[in-house]
Amino acid sequence: xxxxxxxxxxxxxxxxxxxxxxxxxxxxxxxxxxxxxxxxxxxxxxxxxxxxxxxxxxxxxxxxxxxxxxxxxxxxxxxxxxxxxxxxxxxxxxxxxxxxxxxxxxxxxxxxxxxxxxxxxxxxxxxxxxxxxxxxxxxxxxxxxxxxxxxxxxxxxx
Amino acid sequence: xxxxxxxxxxxxxxxxxxxxxxxxxxxxxxxxxxxxxxxxxxxxxxxxxxxxxxxxxxxxxxxxxxxxxxxxxxxxxxxxxxx
Numbered sequence: 001x002x003x004x005x006x007x008x009x010x011x012x013x014x015x016x017x018x019x020x021x022x023x024x025x026x027x028x029x030x031x032x033x034x035x036x037x038x039x040x041x042x043x044x045x046x047x048x049x050x051x052x053x054x055x056x057x058x059x060x061x062x063x064x065x066x067x068x069x070x071x072x073x074x075x076x077x078x079x080x081x082x083x084x085x086x087x088x089x090x091x092x093x094x095x096x097x098x099x100x101x102x103x104x105x106x107x108x109x110x111x112x113x114x115x116x117x118x119x120x121x122x123x124x125x126x127x128x129x130x131x132x133x134x135x136x137x138x139x140x141x142x143x144x145x146x147x148x149x150x151x152x153x154x155x156x157x158x
Numbered sequence: 159x160x161x162x163x164x165x166x167x168x169x170x171x172x173x174x175x176x177x178x179x180x181x182x183x184x185x186x187x188x189x190x191x192x193x194x195x196x197x198x199x200x201x202x203x204x205x206x207x208x209x210x211x212x213x214x215x216x217x218x219x220x221x222x223x224x225x226x227x228x229x230x231x232x233x234x235x236x237x238x239x240x241x
């Protein structure tokens with residue numbers, strides 16, 4: 001399994017920038033190559049609802065560190081929703097948002113499997129190709145996005 | 159619960175090592191965020207007691223989520239005042 005480092009230069013007043021070019025260095029993420037999710041047979045899972053304010057804050061946080069807007073989702077690969085719902089961190093959420101990979105790709109979202117974790121990792125990070133707020137609205141409105149309760153007691157959520 | 163959070167974080171987010179992460183800018187008191195500290199982390203959707211694993215120079219915080227509920231782990235981070 002080969003790994004690729006990605007660099008996305010950006011500007012942000014929150015961190016020190018190059019005094020000459022004004023570009024702020026950002027961290028690089030490992031991305032697994034040749035590890036694609038199918039549009040139809042696989043779905044993405046995220047704890048909580050796709051509330052605009054939360055998604056915007058999460059996407060901005062990723063931008064501050066990695067220089068690209070994005071949120072993390074878990075891909076359902078070789079496991080059931082219930083299995084993932086019993087594990088941290090999803091066990092912490094009372095509700096889960098379920099959406100197909102095709103729906104995400106259909107609104108211009110790129111799915112990047114992180115390469116630093118083990119190959120069998122069930123999750124991947126989602127990177128918005130455009131402004132996070134616009135993508136959030138489109139994903140919610142385009143379906144098939146489903147909200148389901150996480151009834152698994154697991155570690156408890158209170 | 160939201161007023162008790164030490165650090166605002168998306169518990170879905172994981173770094174390349176599989177740890178949760180956030181930033182010092184999202185900490186209520188950045189001086190409390192240091193490796194080994196037990197803090198209450200999360201947002202409106204979910205919260206968890208975590209152990210801080212590392213704090214990077216750029217302010218990125220890495221943490222591991224403790225198993226069990228917040229109520230069960232509450233004794234680990236002790237009393238605090240709400241904002």
